[in-house]
Amino acid sequence: MLPLSRAGDGGAPALVALFTSTSAVCVTGLAVVDTPTYWSGFGQAVILGLIQVGGFGIMTLASLLGLLVSRRMGLRTRLTAAAETKSIGIGDVRAVLLGVAKVSLLFESVTAVGLTLRFLLGYDEPFGRAAYLGLFHAVSAFNNAGFALYTDNLMGFVTDPWICLPIAFAVIVGGLGFPVLFELRRHLARPDRWSLHTRLTVWTSAALLLLGTLFVSWSEWTNPGTLGPLDTPGRLLAGFFQSVMPRTAGFNSLDYGAMNSGTLLGTNVLMFIGGGSAGTAGGIKVTTFVLLFFVIIAEVRGEPTVHAFDRRIGDRVQRQALTVALLSVGAIVSAALLLLEITDFATDRILFEVVSAFATVGLSTGITADLPGSGQLVLVFLMFLGRLGPITLVSALALRERQRLYQLPEGRPLIG
Amino acid sequence: MLPLSRAGDGGAPALVALFTSTSAVCVTGLAVVDTPTYWSGFGQAVILGLIQVGGFGIMTLASLLGLLVSRRMGLRTRLTAAAETKSIGIGDVRAVLLGVAKVSLLFESVTAVGLTLRFLLGYDEPFGRAAYLGLFHAVSAFNNAGFALYTDNLMGFVTDPWICLPIAFAVIVGGLGFPVLFELRRHLARPDRWSLHTRLTVWTSAALLLLGTLFVSWSEWTNPGTLGPLDTPGRLLAGFFQSVMPRTAGFNSLDYGAMNSGTLLGTNVLMFIGGGSAGTAGGIKVTTFVLLFFVIIAEVRGEPTVHAFDRRIGDRVQRQALTVALLSVGAIVSAALLLLEITDFATDRILFEVVSAFATVGLSTGITADLPGSGQLVLVFLMFLGRLGPITLVSALALRERQRLYQLPEGRPLIG
Ligand SMILES: [K+]
Ligand SMILES: [K+]
Numbered sequence: 001m002l003p004l005s006r007a008g009d010g011g012a013p014a015l016v017a018l019f020t021s022t023s024a025v026c027v028t029g030l031a032v033v034d035t036p037t038y039w040s041g042f043g044q045a046v047i048l049g050l051i052q053v054g055g056f057g058i059m060t061l062a063s064l065l066g067l068l069v070s071r072r073m074g075l076r077t078r079l080t081a082a083a084e085t086k087s088i089g090i091g092d093v094r095a096v097l098l099g100v101a102k103v104s105l106l107f108e109s110v111t112a113v114g115l116t117l118r119f120l121l122g123y124d125e126p127f128g129r130a131a132y133l134g135l136f137h138a139v140s141a142f143n144n145a146g147f148a149l150y151t152d153n154l155m156g157f158v159t160d161p162w163i164c165l166p167i168a169f170a171v172i173v174g175g176l177g178f179p180v181l182f183e184l185r186r187h188l189a190r191p192d193r194w195s196l197h198t199r200l201t202v203w204t205s206a207a208l209l210l211l212g213t214l215f216v217s218w219s220e221w222t223n224p225g226t227l228g229p230l231d232t233p234g235r236l237l238a239g240f241f242q243s244v245m246p247r248t249a250g251f252n253s254l255d256y257g258a259m260n261s262g263t264l265l266g267t268n269v270l271m272f273i274g275g276g277s278a279g280t281a282g283g284i285k286v287t288t289f290v291l292l293f294f295v296i297i298a299e300v301r302g303e304p305t306v307h308a309f310d311r312r313i314g315d316r317v318q319r320q321a322l323t324v325a326l327l328s329v330g331a332i333v334s335a336a337l338l339l340l341e342i343t344d345f346a347t348d349r350i351l352f353e354v355v356s357a358f359a360t361v362g363l364s365t366g367i368t369a370d371l372p373g374s375g376q377l378v379l380v381f382l383m384f385l386g387r388l389g390p391i392t393l394v395s396a397l398a399l400r401e402r403q404r405l406y407q408l409p410e411g412r413p414l415i416g
Numbered sequence: 417m418l419p420l421s422r423a424g425d426g427g428a429p430a431l432v433a434l435f436t437s438t439s440a441v442c443v444t445g446l447a448v449v450d451t452p453t454y455w456s457g458f459g460q461a462v463i464l465g466l467i468q469v470g471g472f473g474i475m476t477l478a479s480l481l482g483l484l485v486s487r488r489m490g491l492r493t494r495l496t497a498a499a500e501t502k503s504i505g506i507g508d509v510r511a512v513l514l515g516v517a518k519v520s521l522l523f524e525s526v527t528a529v530g531l532t533l534r535f536l537l538g539y540d541e542p543f544g545r546a547a548y549l550g551l552f553h554a555v556s557a558f559n560n561a562g563f564a565l566y567t568d569n570l571m572g573f574v575t576d577p578w579i580c581l582p583i584a585f586a587v588i589v590g591g592l593g594f595p596v597l598f599e600l601r602r603h604l605a606r607p608d609r610w611s612l613h614t615r616l617t618v619w620t621s622a623a624l625l626l627l628g629t630l631f632v633s634w635s636e637w638t639n640p641g642t643l644g645p646l647d648t649p650g651r652l653l654a655g656f657f658q659s660v661m662p663r664t665a666g667f668n669s670l671d672y673g674a675m676n677s678g679t680l681l682g683t684n685v686l687m688f689i690g691g692g693s694a695g696t697a698g699g700i701k702v703t704t705f706v707l708l709f710f711v712i713i714a715e716v717r718g719e720p721t722v723h724a725f726d727r728r729i730g731d732r733v734q735r736q737a738l739t740v741a742l743l744s745v746g747a748i749v750s751a752a753l754l755l756l757e758i759t760d761f762a763t764d765r766i767l768f769e770v771v772s773a774f775a776t777v778g779l780s781t782g783i784t785a786d787l788p789g790s791g792q793l794v795l796v797f798l799m800f801l802g803r804l805g806p807i808t809l810v811s812a813l814a815l816r817e818r819q820r821l822y823q824l825p826e827g828r829p830l831i832g
Binding site: 265298 | 635676677678680681682685708711712714715716720722731732734735736738739742743749752753756757762763764766767
């Protein structure tokens with residue numbers, strides 16, 4: 001980044017610039033420097049631009065790949081009204097680009113207006129500053145980036161529902177993914193007409209939000225460093241906020257450095273699962289997670305095929321979900337091993353940082369800036385891998401499905 | 417356990433007795449008290465008996481269940497020469513019981529003789545004591561129990577290959593599982609005639625031993641608390657020993673309390689994988705692990721069916737492997753969360769303890785005895801679950817396979 005971007009004298013070192021731009025363009029939100037004080041207004045605008053470009057890019061790319069996969073599978077797609085073909089044409093691209101732009105603009109504007117009003121009326125910010133704060137945090141929220149213009153992120157607003165709830169709303173909507181939003185726009189009130197993908201995404205997200213809120217609130221209820229000093233509504237608000245954010249926005253209204261190890265481990269699970277496909281969320285995605293859950297259910301019931309919401313789940317899709325989940329575990333464990341060998345931080349913090357980077361969440365117990373350069377490079381690599389890996393992997397897998405022309409005899413090793 | 421079992425006055429408290437007997441009969445090896453000083457000779461003999469009964473029981477039970485599953489699947493089984501039927505008769509039971517007894521007796525005797533000679537000649541123990549030490553550690557090794565008659569387990573013998581290698585040998589053989597041993601007895605020198613199960617087990621075990629040795633040696637090479645003070649052959653011997661033991665014997669010649677967090681995490685992976693099916697090993701088993709690996713390979717190559725060593729792997733077996741692996745992860749994460757909430761130990765130690773208990777390994781960073789009673793009960797439950805869960809789950813799944821008489825339309829959610 002240019003010297004212009006820095007608040008003080010001179011330019012940012014290459015690693016700081018690399019880390020920050022990766023974090024912004026992958027909409028992760030991990031930071032090695034303090035966003036409000038280290039970067040100038042211009043630098044912050046660049047970060048905001050990278051977030052918007054990154055979020056827009058990942059949403060359109062993933063939606064187009066999803067469309068291509070659906071077409072190739074011969075399934076009816078509801079994303080566009082174009083005729084059934086096995087490829088996607090310029091019309092599809094235009095429809096997706098316009099659709100994503102519209103939906104982003106709509107939700108970012110609504111959130112920005114809400115936040116601006118609150119900054120204006122509740123915190124006596126001058127109008128220009130309030131509008132800037134509103135816009136920055138709305139874009140950062142809808143794109144699940146998690147960058148904030150406060151040194152302590154959003155900890156100053158822990159009990160303010162007028163800040164927390166609009167941001168949580170934008171995060172949840174952005175994290176559902178474009179295909180779901182596209183469908184909900186037409187059939188919001190008619191759940192019986194939702195596609196399997198939308199049903200899986202919406203109901204799993206709802207269940208994870210509820211369970212997450214209960215878990216975080218319960219686990220931190222009396223922790224003097226986090227929920228302890230708050231009153232009951234404040235604790236519930238913060239518990240809700242910190243169950244929304246691991247999937248995968250990464251804002252924090254509580255201090256993760258002061259959290260129980262148990263909460264960190266539970267949050268790792270939420271971060272690993274992530275949000276909806278073809279949106280700005282990271283992680284293995286809720287559909288991947290819940291499909292594996294349905295596979296287990298079917299297996300435990302002894303059923304020969306896997307069903308979810310009255311639809312059969314093909315063997316290939318099951319294996320793709322398995323592949324995404326296990327390769328993600330492999331990447332996380334490998335990166336954690338590497339960081340444990342090159343630093344002296346405790347396992348809970350390293351694991352949290354690694355999952356946060358891979359799932360492009362951006363929550364941190366505060367060790368990001370203290371990692372050695374090599375450790376920061378591991379995180380940079382992990383952010384790219386987590387952002388692009390699952391999407392490209394699944395698309396590649398789905399598009400490469402081939403027939404085998406011969407059958408080998410079946411073997412049946414003992415397992416378990 | 418009876419007062420007679422204790423070395424000092426009075427009987428052991430109920431929880432100590434429960435924990436120790438569970439640990440012995442599940443051949444885990446975790447201990448809340450110091451085996452050589454807390455228990456009398458009689459108590460130690462009871463532990464040895466429980467180990468032998470537990471190891472024999474799990475080997476025969478798992479072999480019979482495996483036989484039943486193979487029969488029901490209509491696959492030719494090489495375990496017994498009985499005619500093809502879909503059930504198992506008294507002849508099969510007798511053959512398995514006798515076979516397991518023979519193989520146990522054979523390998524335990526050989527190991528016991530080797531160890532006795534070493535204790536006699538190398539450590540000037542009187543004959544009776546040397547024979548007792550030899551027998552105890554041979555039985556404990558072949559049954560993958562990991563109980564030792566030294567307060568520091570086998571740390572005193574860290575550079576003695578005449579103790580470490582026979583024990584490692586017995587552990588590896590016992591951990592392959594009865595079906596593999598049965599087959600190797602007939603076709604040891606003819607790998608081309610091995611069944612798929614034997615190939616998967618032998619080659620995966622060999623690969624894990626090699627990688628484990630390299631990893632542990634590399635990760636601990638200069639650690640002053642573990643490999644640092646040793647010379648190079650000693651370091652390699654200890655590295656090899658501590659790559660054998662996580663899968664799943666649980667002896668230790670190094671101090672796990674002094675190990676790097678990175679080694680602990682890597683050891684968690686080895687413990688989780690465990691040893692061969694239908695043996696005394698725990699974990700999800702090498703076949704389960706490597707099948708998932710082959711699924712990923714097939715998926716990444718875009719192949720419609722999964723192959724391993726020229727055999728096709730059926731969809732049901734894939735799903736069973738997936739079910740075992742994911743439910744195991746679920747059990748481990750849940751137990752770790754619970755222990756993190758009720759104790760103040762660090763995540764790396766809790767995770768290590770939980771994986772060790774679930775995979776019936778018995779390695780510990782030393783926190784077992786310091787856990788509160790509720791925490792020890794969690795481990796007791798986990799040892800039972802890890803010992804019996806995967807075997808019974810897989811058998812139940814395999815035997816309950818049903819046909820579905822109707823087909824629902826296929827749905828294809830986006831994943832990743
Ligand atoms: K984020
Ligand atoms: K053991």
